[in-house]
Amino acid sequence: MPLPPRIAAFHANGADRYGVVTEDGIIDLTPEFGNRFKGLQEVIEAGALDQVMAAAQGRAPTYREQDVTYLIPIARPEKLICIGVNFPDRNAEYKDGQAQPTKPSMFIRFPRSFTGHNGNLVRPPESEQLDYEGEVAIVIGKTGRRIPREKAYEHIAALTLCNEGTIRDWVRHAKFNVTQGKNWDSTGSLGPWLVPFKSADQLDDVELTTRVNGEVRQNDRTSNMMFDFRFIINYVSTFCTLVPGDVIVCGTPTGAGARFDPPIWLKPGDVVEVEATGIGILRNGIVDECA
Incomplete structure (x- = not known):
């Protein structure tokens, strides 16, 4: 069964990042959106989840999964x-x-x-x-x-x-x-x-x-x-x-x-x-x- 569209928070190369997870690796979207949205919590708050994920279409993975540390998806929820x-x-x-x-x-x-x-x-x-x-x-x-x-x-x-x-x-x-x-x-x-x-x-x-x-x-x-x-x-x-x-x-x-x-x-x-x-x-x- 194919995996669903999904986006993860992770740590790589000394920084916290987020990106779309594919079967071949993770497409880092932090360089494009990091100035607007620090993390996935800010992406959710802005109602921009679909917009951010759409930006990964057609891109090759930036990181292999084994080279990153997964973080909890929402870092600081109010509740x-x-x-x-x-x-x-x-x-x-x-x-x-x-x-x-x-x-x-x-x-x-x-x-x-x-x-x-x-x-x-x-x-x-x-x-x-x-x-x-x-x-x-x-x-x-x-x-x-x-x-x-x-x-x-x-x-x-x-x-x-x-x-x-x-x-x-x-x-x-x-x-x-x-x-x-x-x-x-x-x-x-x-x-x-x-x-x-x-x-x-x-x-x-x-x-x-x-x-x-x-x-x-x-x-x-x-x-x-x-x-x-x-x-x-x-x-x-x-x-x-x-x-x-x-x-x-x-x-x-x-x-x-x-x-x-x-x-x-x-x-x-x-x-x-x-x-x-x-x-x-x-x-x-x-x-x-x-x-």
């Missing part, structure tokens, strides 16, 4: 919102006897808690319980407040993937929040790139899979989400204004390491892949944090 427990089987894991929720769980992550494609997730010395969560993420491209469900997709600029890595024991430090388990530096990843959003087919029934060392651990379809993408945009925009560059990470299927008996935590040398049809594969290794 990076995560939706928790958004698949029925995932909800059933909690075994609390409660009916399926009518409103989503939510929490905030900091950009520094993520690394880019092919980077390493970092296991801190304070805990061995580093876990994976493969998810689809949407990038907002149009400002909105109280966005109607039927207009929700008009506010999406692009799609990407997330490994919403978690330090499991730290999410249980308090009764009503998970913030401290979700924001360790470089415990999650975003990327590899942005895929421009053009039609509902890109979101409504997409297969989402997470593999650890080649073994499938998570697999489901976005059509099974308890709170679909339209609902999420409508709900979140009710209490806060969504602006271009905001990232919403939309929930993970069952099968995280914490749910095995005994739990299977990520360890140095492991490789995690998150794949979604039409978006690509986000791949990361695991290392221990250096003292």
Whole structure:
């Protein structure tokens, strides 16, 4: 299956750059647009994603993929919102006897808690319980407040993937929040790139899979989400204004390491892949944090 049109943020030759990714390499568009748009966040904010990507047509790659370091696509989003427990089987894991929720769980992550494609997730010395969560993420491209469900997709600029890595024991430090388990530096990843959003087919029934060392651990379809993408945009925009560059990470299927008996935590040398049809594969290794 051919890869979709996609644009990535990356570091090469001592500078942060962005460009269109092809099967043969990356076409650097920073020389042409860098004075106007520092990064992809500024491209999104200006509504210029199609214009910038069109400039790559007919050009040869500037860099081989192996010669660059991928960065998270949106460097400094105003909001990076995560939706928790958004698949029925995932909800059933909690075994609390409660009916399926009518409103989503939510929490905030900091950009520094993520690394880019092919980077390493970092296991801190304070805990061995580093876990994976493969998810689809949407990038907002149009400002909105109280966005109607039927207009929700008009506010999406692009799609990407997330490994919403978690330090499991730290999410249980308090009764009503998970913030401290979700924001360790470089415990999650975003990327590899942005895929421009053009039609509902890109979101409504997409297969989402997470593999650890080649073994499938998570697999489901976005059509099974308890709170679909339209609902999420409508709900979140009710209490806060969504602006271009905001990232919403939309929930993970069952099968995280914490749910095995005994739990299977990520360890140095492991490789995690998150794949979604039409978006690509986000791949990361695991290392221990250096003292």
